[in-house]
Amino acid sequence: MTDLILHHYPTSPFSEKVRLILGVKKLPWKSVFIPPIMPKPEVLELTGGYRKTPFLQIGADMYCDSALIADVLEHLQPQATLYPEPExxxxxxxxxxxxxxxxxxxxxxxxxxxxxxxxxxxxxxxxxxxxxxxxxxxxxxxxxxxxxxxxxxxxxxxxxxxxxxxxxxxxxxxxxxxxxxxxxxxxxxxxxxxxxxxxxxxxxxxxxxxxxxxxAIGHGQPEKFSAPEAIAVAQAATPLTVLTDSTFQDDHGIPLGSEVTVRAESFGLEETAGQLVAATRTHYTLARRSDRTGTVHVHFPRIGYVLRKAEA
Incomplete structure (x- = not known):
């Protein structure tokens, strides 16, 4: 499995949520500390605009929002499950x-x-x-x-x-x-x-x-890593999502391949712009490119996020 790189800072509550999930799943991960407030140039280099904390990087794929990160980690390591039946x-x-x-x-x-x-x-x-x-x-x-x-x-x-x-x-x-x-x-x-x-x-x-x-669950097995190292990982990789749902669900009348923006509904209103390459029942994926990162895919959950066609 490609390394899990968590971009976070120690006092971030949502980062603590994800750190504990990594702990309960006993997953090794690389720890990149990011600034609590703007400016965050290396964060934006990877996400294209999303600046909330944390986000999870796997190669050239950036997973935004702790809810989507939890789904990714569940897929990578089903035990111990985060979503036990019948609840x-x-x-x-x-x-x-x-x-x-x-x-x-x-x-x-x-x-x-x-x-x-x-x-x-x-x-x-x-x-x-x-x-x-x-x-x-x-x-x-x-x-x-x-x-x-x-x-x-x-x-x-x-x-x-x-x-x-x-x-x-x-x-x-x-x-x-x-x-x-x-x-x-x-x-x-x-x-x-x-x-x-x-x-x-x-x-x-x-x-x-x-x-x-x-x-008492703890944070699993973190290893110190740097933002420049994480950018180099993205540059060397090809996007390959671990999200398993791929059927196009068109609720907006926006076809795949369109230039779009995605932002949070109410907090963290900065937009990420890119080409829409997935819009499934659970998530959106945008492709974007920069000289430092190469082509990356940035993933967002549907719930809590707004998809719009980019203005011409």
């Missing part, structure tokens, strides 16, 4: 809720003034300002952000509901962790890192115990 559909639905609704409530709580002050306590004042401006540009004013007071109520309710799910089993849907566990865990993991706000977790000790079980 396969439930695990995906719960995972999507956790990656969106739970995540944004948790982050509004986490980065309230006392939380943000701790996160940036050892950074120069301009760092906090730059981070806020960067995340503001990613949402471009089209997202409804919870205020800390509203987030407190929502987050406490969500933690209680997770606790209820753990009354009679070690993981959210059964005896083994599934995609729902990893998606629900990562925003809580970020909470636990911040002394000023982590006390909210003490209200649900069953959730804390579950978090300990997830954390």
């Amino acid at each position: 396969k559909g439930m695990s995906r639905i719960l995972s999507q809720w956790a990656d969106t609704t739970l995540f944004w409530a948790a982050m509004a709580w986490n980065l309230q003034p006392k939380g943000a002050a701790e996160v940036f306590a050892h950074a120069p004042p301009e760092a906090a300002k730059a981070f806020g401006e960067d995340r503001g540009k990613m949402s471009a004013g089209n997202m409804t952000r919870l205020r800390p007071a509203d987030a407190t109520s929502a987050y406490k309710s969500y933690l209680r509901r997770l606790s209820d799910m753990l009354d009679d089993k070690p993981f959210l849907l059964g005896e083994v962790p599934c995609i729902a566990d990893f998606s629900a865990y990562h925003p809580l993991w970020y909470t636990r890192r911040i002394e000023a706000v982590k006390g909210i977790l003490d209200l649900t000790p069953a959730v804390v115990d579950w978090m300990d079980r997830i954390a």
